Amino acid sequence: MYPIALLGVPIDLGAGRRGVDMGPSAMRYTGLQARIAALGHDVCDLGNVPTPMIETGAPLGDDPRLRYLDPIWRVCAELADRVATCVQQGQLPLILGGDHSLAMGSVSGSTRGRQLGLIWIDAHADFNTPETTPSGNIHGMSLAALSGRGHPLLTGLAGRVPAIPPDQIALVAVRDLDPLEREALRTSGIHTFTMHDIDRRGMAAVMEQAISCISHATDGYHVSLDLDVIDPKIAPGVGTPVLGGISYREAHLAMELIAQAGGLRSLDVVEVNPILDIHNATAELAVELVLSALGKRIL
Known part of the structure; x- marks a missing residue:
């Protein structure tokens, strides 16, 4: 059992819609730290x-295909360093987002060494x-960057390219793909499991x-x-x-199977948008799923 280190990343620069910067606060508001501790984990x-923030003048950049590249890269580089430090100290990093661009930092930091x-x-x-x-939103490029495709600032955060070889990546429950993205994914070597497969x-x-493929x-x-x-x-x-x-229940089962397999070394939970939520229900669900991934069981 690893000690857990919580890190919030209140970033929404990678998304096309405001609000996910409040996701870390919404998840903490549910009593996340105490609920993890109740499972028997040491947690800080x-x-x-x-x-x-956009309001404080985050630079958009000159390339409409890479909106907010510089501030996103800087946040991800800082996150990667912090996650790598947690790993060196024997902790399991749990990163709360924020938009999915942050995963370039969380994964890159966790895989160092x-x-x-x-x-x-x-x-x-x-x-x-x-x-x-089609949008220039970097949260739609993060898995590509981790597998070695894209702008070099984003692909090199782990200190090696790719951060994760494509044949060690499993994409689960995908159901909405852009046309050119679909073509790239078909030849990528990534193990892809769509909603059709789950159905x-x-x-x-x-x-x-999926766990077997990447283990x-x-x-x-x-x-x-x-x-x-x-x-x-x-x-x-x-x-x-x-x-x-x-x-x-499918979401909980996925997390329960991850916990039972015993290989979890780091976790990020992203794209919770309290502005669009109802009574913090999505943040509450996110925390319930974290608890399942960390070993909470029905019996």
């Missing part, structure tokens, strides 16, 4: 990574590059295969959980909702 809250797999649970693949992006085979079979010759795995993977009827407080997501 290291506060937030300093993050510039070791070989990790990556389980990316998301409605979207986040596999665009500056050449394929046909069930969440247990898909998660067991060979690694030191465990990082899990990156985007709350928009869950159906918006259950998780309304996300910036990019897509109908047809996984259910409450």
Whole structure:
């Protein structure tokens, strides 16, 4: 059992919609730290990574295909260093977002000095590059950057390229892809499990295969959980909702299987948007899923 280090990253520069910068506060508000401690973990809250805001003049940059590149890169570089320090101290980093661009920092920091797999649970693949992006929003490029595709500032945060080899990445429950992103993903070498696979085979079979695919010759795995993977009827407080997501119990089962497999080394939970939420329900669900990933069981 690892001691847990909480890190907030209140960033929304990578997204096309405001509000996810309040996600870390919304999750902490549920009593996250005390609830993790009740599972028997030592847990400390290291506060937030300093993050510039649009209101305070975060530079947009000159390239519309890479909106807010410089401040996003700086936040991710700082986050990577902090996560790497937590790992060196024997802690399991738990990163609270914030938009999904932060995963470039969390994954890069966690994989320094070791070989990790990556389980990316998301409605979207986040596999665009500056050449394929329809929006210029960097939260849609983070998985591509971690696998070695994209701007060199973003691909090099781990100190090696790629941060995670594509054959050590499993993308789970994807259901909304841009056309050029779809073509790139097909030839990427990433193990991709769509909602179609979950509908046909069930969440247990898909998660067991995903964990198996990324567990060979690694030191465990990082899990990156985007709350928009869950159906918006259950998780309304996300910036990019897509109908047809996984259910409450499917989400918990996925986290329970991750906990049972025993390879979790770091975790980020992203894209909680309190502005769009109802009575903090999405943040509460996010915390419940964190607890399942950290070993909470029904019996």
